[in-house]
Structures are given as structure tokens and as C-alpha cells.
Amino acid sequence: MTQALQGCKVLDFTHVLAGPIATNYLCLQGADVVKVESAQGDTMRNYGGLTPGQPGNAGMGPSFVSVNSGKRSMVLDLKNERHLAVARRLVAWADVVIENFRPGVMDRLGLGYEACKAIRPDIVFCSVSGFGQSGPLRANPAIDQIIQSMSGLMNLSGEPGSGPMRIGFPVVDTFTGMLAALAIVSALLRREKSGEGQYIDVAMMDAAMVMMVSVAGPYLAAGIQPKKQGNLGYSMSPTADTFPTARGDITIGAVRQDQFEQLCAVLQRPDLVADARFADRRSRQQNAAALRAEVVRALAARTALEWEELLNQAGVAAGAVRELHEALAHPHFAHRGLTLPVQPPGGDPARILNTGFLLASDPGGTRRPPPALGEHTREVLQELGYPPAQVDALLGATAPDAT
Amino acid sequence: MTQALQGCKVLDFTHVLAGPIATNYLCLQGADVVKVESAQGDTMRNYGGLTPGQPGNAGMGPSFVSVNSGKRSMVLDLKNERHLAVARRLVAWADVVIENFRPGVMDRLGLGYEACKAIRPDIVFCSVSGFGQSGPLRANPAIDQIIQSMSGLMNLSGEPGSGPMRIGFPVVDTFTGMLAALAIVSALLRREKSGEGQYIDVAMMDAAMVMMVSVAGPYLAAGIQPKKQGNLGYSMSPTADTFPTARGDITIGAVRQDQFEQLCAVLQRPDLVADARFADRRSRQQNAAALRAEVVRALAARTALEWEELLNQAGVAAGAVRELHEALAHPHFAHRGLTLPVQPPGGDPARILNTGFLLASDPGGTRRPPPALGEHTREVLQELGYPPAQVDALLGATAPDAT
Numbered sequence: 090m091t092q093a094l095q096g097c098k099v100l101d102f103t104h105v106l107a108g109p110i111a112t113n114y115l116c117l118q119g120a121d122v123v124k125v126e127s128a129q130g131d132t133m134r135n136y137g138g139l140t141p142g143q144p145g146n147a148g149m150g151p152s153f154v155s156v157n158s159g160k161r162s163m164v165l166d167l168k169n170e171r172h173l174a175v176a177r178r179l180v181a182w183a184d185v186v187i188e189n190f191r192p193g194v195m196d197r198l199g200l201g202y203e204a205c206k207a208i209r210p211d212i213v214f215c216s217v218s219g220f221g222q223s224g225p226l227r228a229n230p231a232i233d234q235i236i237q238s239m240s241g242l243m244n245l246s247g248e249p250g251s252g253p254m255r256i257g258f259p260v261v262d263t264f265t266g267m268l269a270a271l272a273i274v275s276a277l278l279r280r281e282k283s284g285e286g287q288y289i290d291v292a293m294m295d296a297a298m299v300m301m302v303s304v305a306g307p308y309l310a311a312g313i314q315p316k317k318q319g320n321l322g323y324s325m326s327p328t329a330d331t332f333p334t335a336r337g338d339i340t341i342g343a344v345r346q347d348q349f350e351q352l353c354a355v356l357q358r359p360d361l362v363a364d365a366r367f368a369d370r371r372s373r374q375q376n377a378a379a380l381r382a383e384v385v386r387a388l389a390a391r392t393a394l395e396w397e398e399l400l401n402q403a404g405v406a407a408g409a410v411r412e413l414h415e416a417l418a419h420p421h422f423a424h425r426g427l428t429l430p431v432q433p434p435g436g437d438p439a440r441i442l443n444t445g446f447l448l449a450s451d452p453g454g455t456r457r458p459p460p461a462l463g464e465h466t467r468e469v470l471q472e473l474g475y476p477p478a479q480v481d482a483l484l485g486a487t488a489p490d491a492t
Numbered sequence: 493m494t495q496a497l498q499g500c501k502v503l504d505f506t507h508v509l510a511g512p513i514a515t516n517y518l519c520l521q522g523a524d525v526v527k528v529e530s531a532q533g534d535t536m537r538n539y540g541g542l543t544p545g546q547p548g549n550a551g552m553g554p555s556f557v558s559v560n561s562g563k564r565s566m567v568l569d570l571k572n573e574r575h576l577a578v579a580r581r582l583v584a585w586a587d588v589v590i591e592n593f594r595p596g597v598m599d600r601l602g603l604g605y606e607a608c609k610a611i612r613p614d615i616v617f618c619s620v621s622g623f624g625q626s627g628p629l630r631a632n633p634a635i636d637q638i639i640q641s642m643s644g645l646m647n648l649s650g651e652p653g654s655g656p657m658r659i660g661f662p663v664v665d666t667f668t669g670m671l672a673a674l675a676i677v678s679a680l681l682r683r684e685k686s687g688e689g690q691y692i693d694v695a696m697m698d699a700a701m702v703m704m705v706s707v708a709g710p711y712l713a714a715g716i717q718p719k720k721q722g723n724l725g726y727s728m729s730p731t732a733d734t735f736p737t738a739r740g741d742i743t744i745g746a747v748r749q750d751q752f753e754q755l756c757a758v759l760q761r762p763d764l765v766a767d768a769r770f771a772d773r774r775s776r777q778q779n780a781a782a783l784r785a786e787v788v789r790a791l792a793a794r795t796a797l798e799w800e801e802l803l804n805q806a807g808v809a810a811g812a813v814r815e816l817h818e819a820l821a822h823p824h825f826a827h828r829g830l831t832l833p834v835q836p837p838g839g840d841p842a843r844i845l846n847t848g849f850l851l852a853s854d855p856g857g858t859r860r861p862p863p864a865l866g867e868h869t870r871e872v873l874q875e876l877g878y879p880p881a882q883v884d885a886l887l888g889a890t891a892p893d894a895t
Binding site for chain 1: 659671680808811843
């Protein structure tokens with residue numbers, strides 16, 4: 090019995106979000122991830138809602154805890170030649186190298202793909218960047234919201250005619266991280282069969298396009314340009330939309346004729362089915378405003394949570410609009426094993442998200458906390474076979490573990 | 493030399509979006525995907541912008557083409573016992589079974605995980621559903637916008653105080669599909685090492701939570717509730733936001749002090765750096781409205797595209813807001829090999845998105861078109877070893893290939 094990535098050694102030069110999310114998926118599936126940080130540490134250690142320096146939060150910011158639990162942390166100064174030599178020994182140790190510096194930085198450090206391949210011929214090497222390692226935009230700096238702008242993503246959400254609207258969280262970072270994880274695991278599978286390593290170039294801009302496949306695909310295939318349509322669903326059915334109720338909003342997904350009829354039955358408005366204006370899908374779209382007004386009137390009789398239950402009992406997809414904390418408190422998740430407990434060093438007990446998929450055998454997860462900065466520098470140096478005197482000498486130059 | 497999934501046989505019972513997106517990732521990496529369809533075919537064949545029945549679009553709707561190219565299509569009637577026997581032979585042939593029926597349907601068909609495992613002990617079996625195979629919501633119907641409502645996703649985007657706002661495309665479907673692909677490839681890697689199969693339960697609701705890790709993580713770790721913040725970035729810096737210009741909008745990502753100083757230099761407003769109201773990150777947040785007004789005034793001098801170039805030259809992350817078609821037309825993508833040509837049978841030449849990651853060796857992609865409905869029924873039956881008379885008899889019951 091074994092987790093999918095058990096025994097897989099990952100040398101992780103990434104920081105902030107997309108890269109650490111990629112290695113989080115590997116770590117939660119059993120990989121041994123050594124996170125190499127500068128003496129200042131990953132920016133995310135002191136980021137994300139709590140005041141830096143607040144007790145219990147020194148280097149253990151909630152965003153850091155979320156995606157770095159189970160990894161080991163090692164502090165190296167990549168401008169120091171002796172530390173670079175350690176990095177090269179780590180490459181020989183590793184199955185996977187992942188980095189998210191600007192394109193060219195790893196090459197200048199002597200740690201680019203070709204250099205790593207010379208050390209470890211079957212290395213799987215993944216670069217994560219804003220615009221990729223090739224193309225005219227490659228040198229541009231990028232953060233999630235820049236990619237949301239340039240990719241067209243900001244012109245998809247909102248009411249028709251409204252201005253650009255960002256998706257309110259760094260969704261491109263998340264998607265990029267998972268795409269990198271998929272590419273890495275795929276390359277490891279290929280290596281099992283062929284013995285060969287791989288170089289993987291993952292870009293946030295490319296990832297944003299792939300994430301938009303449901304609109305970018307039809308545009309590429311047939312020139313169809315996406316339109317903003319508020320909360321109206323992909324189907325454009327007026328009864329697949331979000332509506333107010335006596336208390337709270339509800340989204341209903343009645344698309345097919347039978348779903349529309351069921352909806353009308355639950356709303357106790359069978360007359361709507363008989364109404365010529367709403368006779369079929371096309372006529373319902375043509376009389377969308379009138380149909381919506383009727384549905385809104387009927388929904389005013391109960392709360393969103395009540396309608397959610399009644400509609401689902403009748404087989405009509407419906408979900409009350411919830412805040413994130415309400416969603417996570419739903420009893421459903423207690424059955425799903427979606428989260429794991431972790432104990433950040435020096436901090437309060439916390440929970441993290443697991444991989445997001447359930448497995449029958451050897452499920453994902455970690456019992457190890459997020460690492461303190463440089464917590465494992467000594468341990469990893471010893472594993473690499475450095476003699477004690479050399480370990481001490483190397484640690485002398487790395488403040489956090491130099492006590 | 494070999495693609496990562498070359499030689500991998502995938503028996504695909506999925507339809508519409510999340511499931512076909514999962515197998516699209518496998519197919520583009522070399523897997524042999526046999527898509528089992530009813531005689532009516534995947535709903536997506538006649539969906540997504542073009543009128544059903546329009547010449548060149550019969551069963552080749554742009555949404556279908558986008559995520560089904562390279563697969564083989566086989567028509568089976570799973571209510572017919574002789575066809576169920578074919579499905580069981582396909583299970584013996586397959587490395588991976590994937591399905592997105594409602595929970596329990598595959599069991600009732602005699603094609604559930606335990607039944608498949610009895611036929612093929614090392615099968616990797618993935619179920620994709622709205623709420624998963626366990627928990628009180630498991631039987632509920634789900635579509636993307638229902639999950640966006642119930643997961644909290646609709647309360648993350650938009651201006652503070654605004655109502656629920658859907659992300660304007662089925663992002664949960666896309667993310668769920670990629671998560672399923674990651675889980676499947678991970679299970680195949682585990683099988684290479686352990687010889688064991690796996691059962692994978694992927695739910696759109698779980699996937700939505702994992703997609704929101706940047707906000708769900710901090711909530712789980714430290715109780716921090718996300719707030720809507722319009723186009724203001726994750727950093728909450730007033731100079732990491734979207735602004736109007738002389739022509740078009742631009743998003744600027746100036747977060748750190750040095751980035752703010754560079755921004756002011758490019759705007760030819762060095763006085764802003766010296767201004768006590770904007771002296772450091774905290775004071776800039778306290779005087780956000782005043783700072784925004786100054787930036788907007790300065791940006792009125794040029795177009796978004798001009799500012800994009802000037803700011804990037806100065807090392808400040810900036811991107812003009814583009815429509816999707818403008819983004820895809822950017823010369824950058826010509827260097828990225830993001831898309832592939834395909835020729836749908838009976839339709840116009842089209843392009844599809846590739847995997848979204850670039851590989852140095854054996855890159856992803858397919859030369860095969862999206863399949864006509866049942867195009868490969870005969871071929872697959874022959875591969876399974878059915879004698880000619882039996883092939884003809886089986887085809888007699890499947891209209892599309894019964895010519």
C-alpha cells in the first residue's frame with residue numbers, strides 16, 4: 090500500500106501561490122517536498138489577513154499554512170557559491186525540480202534544465218511563470234489580476250454592458266498550480282515507462298486560456314464570441330438563473346422541458362407550463378423577462394433554503410446562495426473528508442484542504458505541519474551526506490537555523 | 493520516445509463537460525479514449541452557439557469539438573443486455589473507467605467499481621458527480637451554476653455590497669475535469685509502482701472548495717472571511733487595481749514600495765512618492781481613494797496599450813483589459829503552440845486548445861478529429877475480437893452506424 094507520489098523527491102524553488110499549490114498536490118499525495126527558501130522566507134509566510142508579527146503568526150500566515158503543510162523547509166542563499174553547491178546536490182537527490190523565478194534566472198544560477206539534466210539525466214523539471222519561457226511577453230512580470238486582464242477573463246463575468254470584473258480570488262494561480270501538478274505527475278508516469286526525464290513550461294497566461302476552454306474552445310472552433318450574461322447559465326435558459334426569495338437568493342438550473350415542468354409544479358404554478366409564451370425552450374428565451382417576473386413572484390413565498398429542499402426533492406437542480414463559511418459548515422462536508430487538521434509550529438491548530446478527490450486506497454493527506462523557516466536545513470544537509478563540520482559551516486551562513 | 497499516456501486505454505462513459513474535459517487531458521497526452529454514447533449522443537454535440545442542424549454542425553457543435561477531438565466514439569445502449577456485455581468486455585480492455593452518471597447508476601447497470609474490479613483487478617475507476625458518492629447531498633442534481641451558488645463562489649466577485657455574481661463561464665466544470673485528470677494520472681503512477689488499481693470519487697462541490705484554496709484556506713486556518721473587493725487585488729494595495737485610461741482599461745499590479753515608486757516614475761508623478769499620504773503601504777491603503785484619483789488622472793494621458801508597454805518596460809506588472817478574441821490574437825500565443833488544428837468530419841476546419849503546458853519531449857496534442865457519433869463502434873467491436881456476424885448483429889441495434 091502506497092500513496093501515488095510516495096518515494097518521489099521534489100526540490101521546490103517556488104514561492105507565493107501557483108508553484109506552492111502545485112507542490113501541495115504532490116505533497117498531499119505522499120511526495121517528499123523540500124522547499125528551498127531565502128533567509129527572508131516565502132512572502133506568503135507573512136501574508137493574508139493577520140498582522141505580520143502577531144503572536145502565533147510569525148511566518149505561519151494562514152495563506153502559507155493552507156498550501157505548505159507537510160513540506161520541509163531549507164534555507165539556502167542562492168547567491169552564495171557554497172549554497173549553490175548544496176542546491177546541485179539536491180538536484181542529484183531529486184526526482185522533480187520546480188521553480189517559479191522569472192525566465193532565465195535558474196539558468197543564470199547554473200540550475201537551469203540543461204544543468205540539472207547533466208546532474209540527474211532523468212530529472213523532471215517544471216518552470217512556472219506568468220507568460221512562459223518563450224514568446225515576446227516572457228520577460229514581463231505577472232500576477233493573477235494582470236493575467237485576468239490580458240486573457241479576456243475579466244470580460245466574462247457581470248451583467249451585459251458592465252465593465253471589466255475580476256474573479257474575486259486568484260483563480261489563475263490555483264488553476265496554474267494544478268495544471269503544473271498534472272504535467273509533473275504525467276511526466277513521472279512517462280518516466281516510469283520510458284526512463285526519460287522531461288522539461289515542462291507552465292505559464293499562467295496559457296493556463297488561463299485552458300481554464301476558459303468552455304468559451305475559448307467555441308471561439309477557436311467556430312468564431313463564437315462569449316457574451317456577459319449576468320447569472321444566467323451557460324444554457325441561456327431563463328429558468329437557469331439566480332433569483333431572490335423571501336430570504337436569500339437561490340440559483341435554479343431548470344433547462345430541459347421536463348425540468349421546467351417540475352419547477353412550475355413545485356412553484357404551484359402549473360399555469361406557466363400551459364402558457365403559450367413559455368411553451369418551449371425557444372419561446373421561453375423570447376419571453377425571458379416575463380417568465381423571470383413570474384418565477385420571482387412565486388419564489389417570494391418561501392426562503393431560499395426551503396426552496397432548495399423542495400426543488401431538489403422534485404429533481405430540479407437548485408442551490409441557495411451561500412457565503413463561503415456557510416458552505417463549509419454544511420453537514421455534507423463532514424462526510425467528504427475534505428479537510429485535514431494540522432498544527433502549525435507555535436500557532437493555533439488549523440485545518441487545511443485535502444486534495445479535493447477521495448480515494449478508496451491510500452487516500453491523500455499529511456500529518457506533518459507547515460514548516461518553520463529553515464526548520465529542516467540541518468536534517469536535509471545530513472541526509473545529503475554532509476559531514477557534521479560542513480553542516481555547521483553551511484548553517485553559519487543561514488540566520489534562521491544558526492542558533 | 494512516448495507521450496505520457498500512450499498505450500493507456502480509457503473507457504469513457506462521460507458526457508457534457510467535466511468528464512469530457514478530464515478525458516481530453518488524457519487524450520491529448522496520448523491515451524486511447526473510447527467514448528461510449530447513447531444513440532442520441534453526448535448533448536454537447538448539438539450545443540453551444542450554432543443552431544442544431546445547421547450545415548457543418550450536425551453533431552459537431554463547437555463545444556463538443558473543443559474537448560472531444562482525438563477520442564473514438566462508440567454507440568451502446570446500456571439498457572440492452574447484449575450491449576452491456578460489450579461494455580463488460582470494454583472494462584476488461586481498459587486501464588481506466590470514467591463515468592459521470594448520478595451516484596448509483598453504474599452500480600445498477602452492473603458496471604460499478606466492484607463489478608469492474610472483478611473483471612479487471614487493477615482498474616482505475618473514476619466517478620465524477622456534482623456532490624460526490626457520499627454525504628447527504630449525493631443524490632442532488634448539479635450543474636455548474638448550482639455549485640457556484642452553494643459553495644460560496646458567487647459571493648467572492650464584484651464590488652463590496654453587490655449581490656451574488658456568477659463567474660461567467662462554467663469554471664467549476666473545467667476545474668473538476670482537470671482535478672479528475674490529475675487523480676487518474678496519479679492513480680496510474682501508483683499502479684505502475686504497486687500494481688494496484690484505485691477508486692476515485694471526484695465531486696464538483698469538493699473541487700469548487702479546492703479551487704478557492706486562496707480564500708477557503710485562510711478561513712479554515714484562521715477564520716478569515718473573504719470580502720468582495722471589486723477589481724482590487726489579493727494584496728489590497730490601491731495600486732493593484734484596474735483603472736480607466738484614454739482608451740480602454742488597464743490593470744496595474746504595483747504592490748511593493750519599489751513597484752509603487754516605479755509606477756509614479758512612469759506616470760511622471762514623482763511627487764506622489766514624496767507625498768506623506770502615500771509614504772508606505774499602510775498609509776497608501778488608508779488614503780486609497782485619494783491615491784486612486786491621482787493615478788486615474790495621470791493615466792488619462794495615454795491608452796491602455798501604451799501604458800502596458802511603458803509600465804512593463806519599467807518592471808511594473810501591467811496588462812490592458814482585453815476581450816477573449818483580442819487575447820488569443822496576441823502574437824505571444826503564436827510562440828506558445830497553445831492551439832492545434834483539427835478537421836471535424838463534415839465540418840469546417842477548426843482549432844482546439846492543447847493541454848496548456850509545453851513539453852520539451854513528445855509534446856501533447858492529437859491529429860485526430862472529433863468523432864462522428866458511433867464512428868468507431870464497428871472498429872472497437874472488431875478490436876475486442878467479436879466475429880463479423882456478431883459485430884453486424886450488435887450494430888443492427890445501434891442506429892447511427894447501421895448503414
